[in-house]
Amino acid sequence: MRRKIIAGNWKMHKTSSETGEFIGRLWDAMGRKEAHCEVIVAPPFTSIAAAVDATRGGAVKVSAQDVHWENQGAYTGEVSGAMVKDSGCSHVIVGHSERRQWFGETDESVNLKIKAALRHGLIPIFCLGESLEEREASKTFEVLERQVSRGLDGVQIASPDRLVIAYEPVWAIGTGRTASPEQAQEAHAFIRGGVGSLFGRELGGNVRILYGGSVKPENTRGLMSRGDIDGALVGGASLKIDDFMGIITESA
Ligand code: PEP
Numbered sequence: 001m002r003r004k005i006i007a008g009n010w011k012m013h014k015t016s017s018e019t020g021e022f023i024g025r026l027w028d029a030m031g032r033k034e035a036h037c038e039v040i041v042a043p044p045f046t047s048i049a050a051a052v053d054a055t056r057g058g059a060v061k062v063s064a065q066d067v068h069w070e071n072q073g074a075y076t077g078e079v080s081g082a083m084v085k086d087s088g089c090s091h092v093i094v095g096h097s098e099r100r101q102w103f104g105e106t107d108e109s110v111n112l113k114i115k116a117a118l119r120h121g122l123i124p125i126f127c128l129g130e131s132l133e134e135r136e137a138s139k140t141f142e143v144l145e146r147q148v149s150r151g152l153d154g155v156q157i158a159s160p161d162r163l164v165i166a167y168e169p170v171w172a173i174g175t176g177r178t179a180s181p182e183q184a185q186e187a188h189a190f191i192r193g194g195v196g197s198l199f200g201r202e203l204g205g206n207v208r209i210l211y212g213g214s215v216k217p218e219n220t221r222g223l224m225s226r227g228d229i230d231g232a233l234v235g236g237a238s239l240k241i242d243d244f245m246g247i248i249t250e251s252a
Contacts, residue, residue, distance in 0.1 A: 002208050004037035004224065005164060005231035006248050007063065007125060008238025009093060009212075016050035019043050022241065023054035029245040034059045036252045037231060040125075041238070042093055045079055052088030063091035063125060066099060069112035071119075081120030091123045093233075095151060097170045107150035114155055118162065125164045125233065126151055127212070128191070132171035141190055148194040157199055160206035166233040167191055172213025174235055181222045181229075184211045188228035217246030224251045 014022065023041065030039070042063035043051045051062045064087070068078035084092055094117060095110035110126070117124040128147035130140045144167075157163050167187050172179050179187070188209045196204025211223050212233035223229050231251060237243040 002206060002230045004251050005040060005208055005210055006037050006251055007040035007042065007210065007233050008244055009042045009065065009233055009235050010238060011235060012044055013239055014043055014047055016047045019047040019050040020054045023051060023060055025241050026060060029241055035248050037248060039248060040091055048087045048089060061090045062088060063093055064089045065093045067092045067113055067117055069116040081116040081122055085120045085122055089122060091125055092117045093127060094124045095127045097127060097129060097168060097173055107147060110151045111153055114151060123162055123164060125166055127166045127168050129168040129170055135171065144187060144190055145194060148191060152198055157203060160203050164208050164210060165191060166210040166212045168212035168233060176214050178214040178219050181226050184223055185226035185228055192228055215247060217243060217250050220247045220250035
């Protein structure tokens, strides 16, 4: 049984004080107990300490939004896996399409970052997904196949809970346009098959694959009812307590 994950990617939003306040209110909204699913928030680096402080014994986990692939060195502005781990994060988002689009992230750098995350005991939330152009050119599966095989090339995964995958079709991120449950299910099943052929059926069958792209409380239930959809990576709607809590509730 794969326990669902609802993760909020805050992108470049929320200062430390806003982060502490949000997590306090989220904890209240959760009835001050663990939810049915794993709940993760990914604040900007500068708010991680405040998030870790406010997470109340781990009922809300904290993820970073990126990590460098080297352990240390002359990389101005970058943050290593050891630093992310030391800051109290359990997870790190790797390969988000905004980083691929605006910051030159490639399948190769994503691969190195996944390895760095695992090396430092972090669970990578490995994002992948096709652009609108690729979908319209019927290249979705070709793109997903490439992203899975290159992103996970040479990666060693000790157990299925050491990796999370997020299928995020680029055309659905921040656009208000969500993949239909059928489109998402089809992509998730394909990705699961790809992970299974790389690491064996046992791992493929147990790894959690989240859907991301304009998830809101109203579309959560339809998406989560599909067999291969194990939760959501939420952008915009994770910034508002009512929406984020609504998604947590609707995913049960
Ligand atoms: C994201 O950035 O990972 C995301 C899914 O954003 P949104 O929910 O706003 O589409």
